[in-house]
Amino acid sequence: MRNTLMFCLIFISTLNFAQEKATEYSVETPIDSLNDYDRILKDATVIHGLFTVINKEDDYYFQISDSLLGKDMLIVNKISSVGSELNDAGINRGMNFQNILLRFYKDRNGKNILVKTFDPKIDVSDEDNISQSVSANYNESIFEKFKIEAIPPDSTSIVIKVNKVFDGSNTTFNDLLNSLGLGGLVNPDLSFIKEIKAFEKNVVVKSTYSAQIMEENKTANLTIGVTSNIVLLPAQPMNSRFADERIGYFNTPKWYYNDLQQEVDKRKVITRWRLEPKEEDIEKYLAGNLVEPKKPIIFYIDPSTPNQWVPYILQGILDWNVAFEAAGFKNAIEAKLLSEDETDDFDIDDVRYSVLSYAASDKANAMGPSVVDPRSGEILESDVIWWHNVMTVIKNWMRVQTGIIDPEVRSNTFSENRMGNAIRFVSSHEIGHTLGLMHNMGSSYAFDVEDLRSKTFTNQMGGTAPSIMDYARFNYVAQEGDGVTQTTPEIGVYDKFAIAWGYRWLPTNSPFEDKKSTNEWLLKVAGNPLYFYGAQQSQLNIIDPRAQSEDLGNDAMKASSYGLINLKKTIPQILAWTQEPENDYSKAGELYADVINQWNMYNFHVLNNVGGIYITPSVYGDGNTTFTPVPKEKQERAVQYIIDHVVNIPDWLINEKLLSYVKPVTSSPMGGIQQSIYSFFREKQYGVLYYLFEDKRLLRLLESEFMGNSNYKVEDLFNQMRSAVFPSKRKLSIQERMVQKNYVDALIVDNNNLFEKTAGKSIGKDWCVHQHVHSNKQIQLNFESMMRVSEVTSYKRGELMNVYNLIKNLNGRDQATKSHFLDLKIRIEEALHLN
Numbered sequence: 001m002r003n004t005l006m007f008c009l010i011f012i013s014t015l016n017f018a019q020e021k022a023t024e025y026s027v028e029t030p031i032d033s034l035n036d037y038d039r040i041l042k043d044a045t046v047i048h049g050l051f052t053v054i055n056k057e058d059d060y061y062f063q064i065s066d067s068l069l070g071k072d073m074l075i076v077n078k079i080s081s082v083g084s085e086l087n088d089a090g091i092n093r094g095m096n097f098q099n100i101l102l103r104f105y106k107d108r109n110g111k112n113i114l115v116k117t118f119d120p121k122i123d124v125s126d127e128d129n130i131s132q133s134v135s136a137n138y139n140e141s142i143f144e145k146f147k148i149e150a151i152p153p154d155s156t157s158i159v160i161k162v163n164k165v166f167d168g169s170n171t172t173f174n175d176l177l178n179s180l181g182l183g184g185l186v187n188p189d190l191s192f193i194k195e196i197k198a199f200e201k202n203v204v205v206k207s208t209y210s211a212q213i214m215e216e217n218k219t220a221n222l223t224i225g226v227t228s229n230i231v232l233l234p235a236q237p238m239n240s241r242f243a244d245e246r247i248g249y250f251n252t253p254k255w256y257y258n259d260l261q262q263e264v265d266k267r268k269v270i271t272r273w274r275l276e277p278k279e280e281d282i283e284k285y286l287a288g289n290l291v292e293p294k295k296p297i298i299f300y301i302d303p304s305t306p307n308q309w310v311p312y313i314l315q316g317i318l319d320w321n322v323a324f325e326a327a328g329f330k331n332a333i334e335a336k337l338l339s340e341d342e343t344d345d346f347d348i349d350d351v352r353y354s355v356l357s358y359a360a361s362d363k364a365n366a367m368g369p370s371v372v373d374p375r376s377g378e379i380l381e382s383d384v385i386w387w388h389n390v391m392t393v394i395k396n397w398m399r400v401q402t403g404i405i406d407p408e409v410r411s412n413t414f415s416e417n418r419m420g421n422a423i424r425f426v427s428s429h430e431i432g433h434t435l436g437l438m439h440n441m442g443s444s445y446a447f448d449v450e451d452l453r454s455k456t457f458t459n460q461m462g463g464t465a466p467s468i469m470d471y472a473r474f475n476y477v478a479q480e481g482d483g484v485t486q487t488t489p490e491i492g493v494y495d496k497f498a499i500a501w502g503y504r505w506l507p508t509n510s511p512f513e514d515k516k517s518t519n520e521w522l523l524k525v526a527g528n529p530l531y532f533y534g535a536q537q538s539q540l541n542i543i544d545p546r547a548q549s550e551d552l553g554n555d556a557m558k559a560s561s562y563g564l565i566n567l568k569k570t571i572p573q574i575l576a577w578t579q580e581p582e583n584d585y586s587k588a589g590e591l592y593a594d595v596i597n598q599w600n601m602y603n604f605h606v607l608n609n610v611g612g613i614y615i616t617p618s619v620y621g622d623g624n625t626t627f628t629p630v631p632k633e634k635q636e637r638a639v640q641y642i643i644d645h646v647v648n649i650p651d652w653l654i655n656e657k658l659l660s661y662v663k664p665v666t667s668s669p670m671g672g673i674q675q676s677i678y679s680f681f682r683e684k685q686y687g688v689l690y691y692l693f694e695d696k697r698l699l700r701l702l703e704s705e706f707m708g709n710s711n712y713k714v715e716d717l718f719n720q721m722r723s724a725v726f727p728s729k730r731k732l733s734i735q736e737r738m739v740q741k742n743y744v745d746a747l748i749v750d751n752n753n754l755f756e757k758t759a760g761k762s763i764g765k766d767w768c769v770h771q772h773v774h775s776n777k778q779i780q781l782n783f784e785s786m787m788r789v790s791e792v793t794s795y796k797r798g799e800l801m802n803v804y805n806l807i808k809n810l811n812g813r814d815q816a817t818k819s820h821f822l823d824l825k826i827r828i829e830e831a832l833h834l835n
Contacts, residue, residue, distance in 0.1 A: 036150035040159060049198025050232055054159070060166070060196055061149065062203070064104060064113070065157045072233040074380075075100040076371050077174050078349045080206065081225030087361050088669075091180060093225075094348060094357030094385050096369055098179040103140070106148075106158070113160050115144035115172070120374040124257040134257050144172040166193050166205050166228060174228055176209055182222075184213040190223075197347070202231045204350050227349035237376035240269035240511040245617035246522050247498055248438035248469065248533045252374050269377040269511060271370060271436045272502050273297050275329060285505065290330040297333045299431070302348060305358040305386075310337065312420035313356060313386075316427025319491050320435065326500035333431075354434070356384040356427075364393040366426055368433030382434030384427070394422045400594045401476035402487045403577065404566045410577045412587055425468070425488045432469050432495065436502060442534015442547035443467035443494055449553035449562070452477040455484050462490035464552055466530045469495065471549040476563040476598075493530045519619070526622040533617065541696060542608040543781055544615045545630060551605045557634075557641045560602035564645065567595050568652045575661065586672055588658070589665030593675070596664055599653060600684045603646050607692050609638040610717065611700035615781070629704045635712035636720070643724040646688045647739050649681055682738055689739075689746040692721075698792045714791070718799045726806050731813040737820045744803060744824055747796050748831040797832060804828045 044056040052063035077098040082091055105114045117140065124134045146160035165173035168191030177184050190210035197204045205228040213220050243251040249270035256265040274295070277284075281291040299317050301310055317335035324332035338346055348355050351371060370382040398409040398418075408418045444465035451457040452464065452475055465472035468489045478484035501521050508514050525531040534547025542548055545556065553559040574595070578587035609630050618624035654677060663674035691697070704711045725743045729736070808825055812818035829835050 037152050037159060040150055047196070047198045049203060050201055050230070051198060051203050052157075053196045053198045053203065055196065058163075058192075059161060060163055060193055061159050061161050063152065063157050063159045067156075068232070069104050069106060071103065071235075072375065073102050073104075074229075074231045074233055074371075074373070075102060075173055076229040076231060076351050076381075077176070077179070078227045078229070079224060080227045080349050083223060085220050085222060086180075086224065090361070090363045090365065090387075092357075092359035092361055092363075092385065092387070094355065094359070094383050096371060096383070098175060099371065100173070101374065102143075107145075111148055113146040113148060113158060114142050115146070116140040116142050121253045121255050122257070123254055128257070128259040130257050130259055163193065166196075166207050167191055168207070168209050174207070174209075174226060176224065176226060177211055177213065182211075182213050182215075184211050186211045194225075197350075199350075199352065202229050202351055204229055204347060206349075227347070229349070229351045231351055231380065233373055233375070233380075234274075234378070237373065238274045238378035239509060239514075240376045241272065241502065241514050241518065242511045243268040243270045244518065244522060245535075246526075246533055246619070247501055248440050248535065249436045249498070249502055250370070250372075250433075250438055252372060252377050267511075270502055271372045271377045271379055273379045273435065275324075275327070275332060275503050276505055277328075282507070285328055286507070288328070290325060290328060292331050293329050296331060297435075298354060299333070299335050299382075299384075299434075300346070300353050300355045301335065301337050302356055302358040302386075303338060304360075305356065308416055309420060309423050312424040313427045316424040317356075317431050319424070319428050320431055320499070323491055323496045323499040324503065326496040327503035328500075328505065329503070332503075351381045354382045356386055359385060359387045361387045362389045363387040364389045364391075366390050366430050368430035370434055370436070379434070379436060384430045384434060386430075390426065391419060391423070394419070394426065396590075396594050397473050398422060398487075399577070399591065400567070400570065400598045401474040401563075402478070402566075403573070404569045405475075405478050405480055405482070405484060406487060410573070412578060412580060422488065425490070428491060429468050432491075435499065437469050437495070437498055439471065439536040440467045440469045440494060440498075440533050441471060441536045441549060442532050442544070443470040443492075444472035444552050445534065445546040445554050446529035446532060447553055449477055449555050449558045452553055452559075453479060453482045453484065453562075455482065455486075458484050458486040462492050463487065464489045466492040467494035467498075468492060469498075472552055473550060475552065476566060477552050477559050479562060479565065480569075494533075497525065497531055522619075523622055526618075526624060540691075542604075543613050543700070545605075545608040545612040546614060548605055548608060550601055555634075556602075556605040556609060557637050560606055560641065560645075563602050564599065564650070567599055568650070570595055571652055571655050571658065574655075574658055585662040586665055589662040589674060590667075590672065592658060592662065593664035593666050593680075596653060596680065596684065599645075599650075600688070603642065603684075603688050604691070606638045606641045607688060610635050610692060610712070611697040613700060613703075613781075629709055629711050632710075632712045636716075639717060639720045642688065642692065643721070646685055647721075647724050649685065649735060654681075678734075678738075682742065685739060686742040686746060689742050690749070692717075693746050693796070695790075695792050698795060699790060702791050714795045718795065718802070722799070722802060722806075726803060730810060730817060732817045732820060734816075737816065740820070740824065744800070744827055747800050747803075748827065800828050800832060804832075804834075 040054060040056060040061060044054050047053040050068070054061040054063060075098075076096060079091065079093055079095045079097060081093055086092075101117050101120055103116050103118070105116060106112070107114050119138055122134060122138050124131045144165065146162065148158045149161050150159040151157070152159070164170055168186035168188040171178070171186075177186065186209045192208055194206040194208055196206070207226045207228065208223060209226055210221070210223045213222060240254065243249055249272070251268035251270050254267045254269050256267065275293045275297070276295075277291050278294045285291045301313060305313065314335040317333060320333050321331065324330075346353065348357055365387045366384065368382065368384045370379045372379055395409070395414060398406070398414075403410045408415060446466050447461070447464070458464070458475065458478075463472075463486050464475050468491050470489065472489050475484055475487040478487065501518060506514055506517055532546075534544060536549075537543060537547060539549065551559065574588050574591050575585070578585075578591050580587065612630035612635070614628040614630065616624050616626055616628070618626045659677060663677060664680050665672040665674055667673075698714050701712060701714045701717065705713055721743070725739055732740070804825065807821050810821050812821055
């Protein structure tokens, strides 16, 4: 997200909480309560639902039945409207920015209603003695109080005034600004409740919040529309299913206490919809017949979605039905347009509806967050936030990656059908997230690179990977003449298995009972690469090179080499593909930058094999090992690729004819910026060398050596690179001088940073941002302890001395080379304090 704004669907509970509900007290009705009730109702508007909502002028009241006191509820806060400032930051309608678990109670004296929150992850049986200790050590926390304004004649409910929690006066029910990372305070004088609606299972509060915030010494006046849902959670939580590292589901934590254990049983349960067979169909279902679920998953399409894209988005949603058939359900997921009868009652921010929300924004993105019952992992509602400009990035990918083999994606504007099919793929990917599926970045590794050039194979397997949840966008491996037409991924083998694993209904009563079956299902596919799950990793710290964004096939060097062939053919076509009569060459500059960035992406796909470790989640009995270093031969080939295509930047990337018209154009908040070709390539090359020599990568190589493996070593890396970067020459070209400076500077800077690390910039962009991804994406494998006394410093200083000894007595044959060698010597002497 822009401005590093992150949006979490983790349910906020910041203090100590509890499972035990507070004792209820019997209280006599105050004498004047009936008169107060009549006074409040006089000339008021009344709406009946979960709570009876009473609106009298600017005041709003909830009449809450005594039967709802102590019940588990959830506040779901969503953004309904924003101004241009937040739109520019990627904050738009439909985003869920805060959820809070709560229960309402009467206080001891019967004069107030207390609102408490609790920790949903704690689970204990009342029959265990330890339940008393759990109650004492995880007690509920009071975070709000309301005065009881009146009690109706039948004394079965209470009335409270709720203005203060929805009009900006306080933040207990809606901490908008802090949740968005903006800080500041809502101005209650400019904030107000617009409307409150009540339904059987939820209440919907529409508010307008205004605030003034400071950012980078500038003042911004913001007005934000907010919708707060109060939802009654199911009386009987859904039967949970334990998460497993061998398959990718979003999850929520659960801690189980009991008298027999010797340690707390800390688990995670997956997030999924409550999909169950109807009572009358259970026997048929268990016999293996397809049945319709008791309650299907329904997605509505935002009425503001452009008409031409609606059929493709609908189909992308419905495509998941084939996966649910693997779980025993037919027609499990539906996609609907609103009928005329539904339009008046429809509210895109009402949690009764799961919606694809279309955002008019220049942000090129999409995401699929969910609202989850944290007690069980049940998905209550999901949305897809679809930014209008996502089509821009789709076009860029398709043109750069497949323009050579697909004439339909060469121009600035694609045909409706071509763009529509790409939108269908993005729709399916995002719906996968709303069903609980995480990215499977390791899926594309299952396919041999050569198979991606086969029309028969790609048609049969559905494109570029066994999972649509990988970032295996478009087939950049396929070459002219191969005849490949299936260039995008489809819902594949892994996706069908994952849905079957998560949604296959079992006649059990606890996740512990499910565990035997779910483990057996995984054991049946253990070792089959089609079902491999590779967790998403930080792009700045790729440990397992099989699980990368935007890569294809099981050999990055081979796949990238094919990709380069297509890029080389693309460069001379840039002016022709982007021409628009009477317009400037900015489109050509943007495409040129995209080609260079694609070249650089291939570089990182390759370099992440160096110091890489294959991490295969495994359990006793599945026959798999968990950690395997990338083979030495593969690491050597990776370094050779870097030498061939980064140390020696391809001449064809620097196209003289193209550069006479335009420079690479990159985007910025101020618009397109033309980049110096020399500076642009110097920066890209430096980035590759810096990350090739980064501390954590070298530590992984040292890890392998420490374990006694005869694998690729740090000294092998430096020897292979040094011989290519520092040839025995006394007259160097500007490209050769550039790479030598980058080499030395990368060693100096990273060596200095060993003692004072600074925050790094991401080398890539996660275009598909998910509010619940960030807490699950990092592989937990630590190589950073006591780095100051590791061998990394020794090797980097030693390599600087190796370079110094190579050049200290060299005198260049021309002035440029002489000055260059002198500069390098001074840099190294200062870095190592040689003088």
